Amino acid sequence: MKNKVYIETYGCQMNLADSEIVGSILNKAGYAITRDIDEADFILINTCAIRDNAEQRIRKRLRELRALQRARSTLKIGILGCMAERLQKQLMEEEDNVSFIVGPDAYRNLPQMLARTREGERLAETLLSETETYADIEPVRYDTNGITAYISIMRGCQNYCAYCVVPYTRGRERSRDPQTIVDEARSLFEKGYREVTLLGQNVNSYRWEAENGKLEAESGERKAESEADAASSNISHLTSHITVGFPDLMAMVAEVSPLLRVRFATSHPKDLSDELLQVMARYDNICKCIHLPVQSGSERMLKLMNRRYTPEWYLDRIDAIRRYLPTCSITTDVIAGFCTETEEDHQATLEMFRRVRYDYAYMFKFSMRPNTYAAKHLQDDVPDDVKTRRLEEIIALQGEIALENNQKEIGKTFEVLIEGVSHRSDQQLFGRNSQNKVIVFERGDLKPGQYAHVKVTRCTSATLIGEVVDNK
Ligand code: 5AD
Ligand code: SF4
Numbered sequence: 001m002k003n004k005v006y007i008e009t010y011g012c013q014m015n016l017a018d019s020e021i022v023g024s025i026l027n028k029a030g031y032a033i034t035r036d037i038d039e040a041d042f043i044l045i046n047t048c049a050i051r052d053n054a055e056q057r058i059r060k061r062l063r064e065l066r067a068l069q070r071a072r073s074t075l076k077i078g079i080l081g082c083m084a085e086r087l088q089k090q091l092m093e094e095e096d097n098v099s100f101i102v103g104p105d106a107y108r109n110l111p112q113m114l115a116r117t118r119e120g121e122r123l124a125e126t127l128l129s130e131t132e133t134y135a136d137i138e139p140v141r142y143d144t145n146g147i148t149a150y151i152s153i154m155r156g157c158q159n160y161c162a163y164c165v166v167p168y169t170r171g172r173e174r175s176r177d178p179q180t181i182v183d184e185a186r187s188l189f190e191k192g193y194r195e196v197t198l199l200g201q202n203v204n205s206y207r208w209e210a211e212n213g214k215l216e217a218e219s220g221e222r223k224a225e226s227e228a229d230a231a232s233s234n235i236s237h238l239t240s241h242i243t244v245g246f247p248d249l250m251a252m253v254a255e256v257s258p259l260l261r262v263r264f265a266t267s268h269p270k271d272l273s274d275e276l277l278q279v280m281a282r283y284d285n286i287c288k289c290i291h292l293p294v295q296s297g298s299e300r301m302l303k304l305m306n307r308r309y310t311p312e313w314y315l316d317r318i319d320a321i322r323r324y325l326p327t328c329s330i331t332t333d334v335i336a337g338f339c340t341e342t343e344e345d346h347q348a349t350l351e352m353f354r355r356v357r358y359d360y361a362y363m364f365k366f367s368m369r370p371n372t373y374a375a376k377h378l379q380d381d382v383p384d385d386v387k388t389r390r391l392e393e394i395i396a397l398q399g400e401i402a403l404e405n406n407q408k409e410i411g412k413t414f415e416v417l418i419e420g421v422s423h424r425s426d427q428q429l430f431g432r433n434s435q436n437k438v439i440v441f442e443r444g445d446l447k448p449g450q451y452a453h454v455k456v457t458r459c460t461s462a463t464l465i466g467e468v469v470d471n472k
């Protein structure tokens with residue numbers, strides 16, 4: 001009987017994608033992935049370290065799992081991901097029911113580690129890599145709707161925003177071979193998937209230096225260029241290079257099929273190029289939705305956060321998006337109460353929200369993370385009740401804006417990719433439009449995986465409600 005592994009994932013989309021890579025590595029080594037925790041021989045918890053409350057949640061979960069371990073003495077628990085990387089052996093000392101700790105770049109060692117923990121060893125592998133992209137591993141989509149999937153295109157981050165732990169937990173930035181990305185997208189499409197989201201901490205800095213002729217999926221224009229290069233070089237052993245940037249990669253994936261939607265996350269405002277916006281405008285199947293984390297609307301705060309853009313620069317990027325992509329939705333991340341934030345800084349953030357009118361925002365209270373620039377050089381001096389109040393003000397404002405934005409969609413018809421049956425009623429389906437807004441409608445004879453044209457008739461601040469106008 002195969003050993004069974006249960007994987008539990010916390011944190012961002014990147015972690016979800018990583019868990020699918022872990023699933024694949026373990027599958028190949030003869031382990032079975034189970035979705036039933038009660039039959040697991042190993043429980044792997046893929047963790048997040050971005051804010052203190054993310055870590056507290058995992059600690060609590062570890063306490064809950066003790067009961068399971070008491071009932072099954074052979075059950076082993078391992079910690080993966082960002083918290084594993086951040087705390088390393090400390091975690092093993094503090095949590096005596098944990099058998100292994102594995103950082104985000106060490107997943108290839110898992111089969112060997114699992115085998116050793118069976119012998120009673122306790123192990124930690126947290127070496128970060130400058131090259132690991134798991135490019136050759138086809139993720140196992142063990143928890144999927146069969147329609148939408150994530151594809152990791154790069155790993156790591158070296159922007160060093162003052163508040164952020166990610167450069168310390170995920171290491172240096174590196175891009176994955178574009179051919180493997182296109183192949184993965186094509187393989188998903190052939191299996192019936194209709195949407196892929198390309199993932200990286202800062203996708204706009206995706207960059208791959210390819211040897212001449214190595215890229216099969218390159219666009220015609222590029223091929224002509226590289227052939228001309230080759231022809232002009234008489235010395236055959238001198239290979240010229242072409243560079244694949246993020247706009248090129250988006251075009252390559254969009255070319256897989258007009259029926260395959262392409263999304264991406266996340267963009268750093270300092271690197272969002274007009275070229276990308278032009279590529280987005282060129283392909284109908286590239287979704288018109290950009291996640292552009294602002295973090296703060298105050299110039300002083302942005303500087304202290306080491307974001308390397310000003311509010312003016314950010315607003316210029318918003319103007320560019322609206323110019324090239326008039327129907328594009330814009331979403332963001334924001335932090336309330338970063339070190340030294342004043343009432344005036346906070347007002348600047350509210351003003352930014354009023355100017356941009358985001359369709360959706362992820363809103364957070366600042367949480368000081370050990371090792372970051374902020375932890376070393378700044379004071380966490382905004383009292384918690386002030387952080388909470390400021391966060392609540394942002395949430396209230398954003399709620400109003402989202403509702404007003406949604407009300408403007410009433411009467412419009414969108415192409416919707418159907419993802420599943422609505423949670424409220426099995427007579428209703430839900431899907432998303434290109435702008436990533438959820439739309440609910442009567443099911444008729446439609447099925448998940450199909451596209452439908454839906455006219456919006458009502459809305460809440462979170463959901464559009466509509467009716468099918470054209471069943472194609
Ligand atoms: N405290 C609060 N929010 C944070 N984020 C990153 N680090 C912190 C922190 N220390 C937020 C940022 C980022 C999102 C993924 O999490 O807004 O864009
Ligand atoms: Fe994702 Fe960052 Fe959390 Fe790591 S710390 S799981 S990269 S959000």
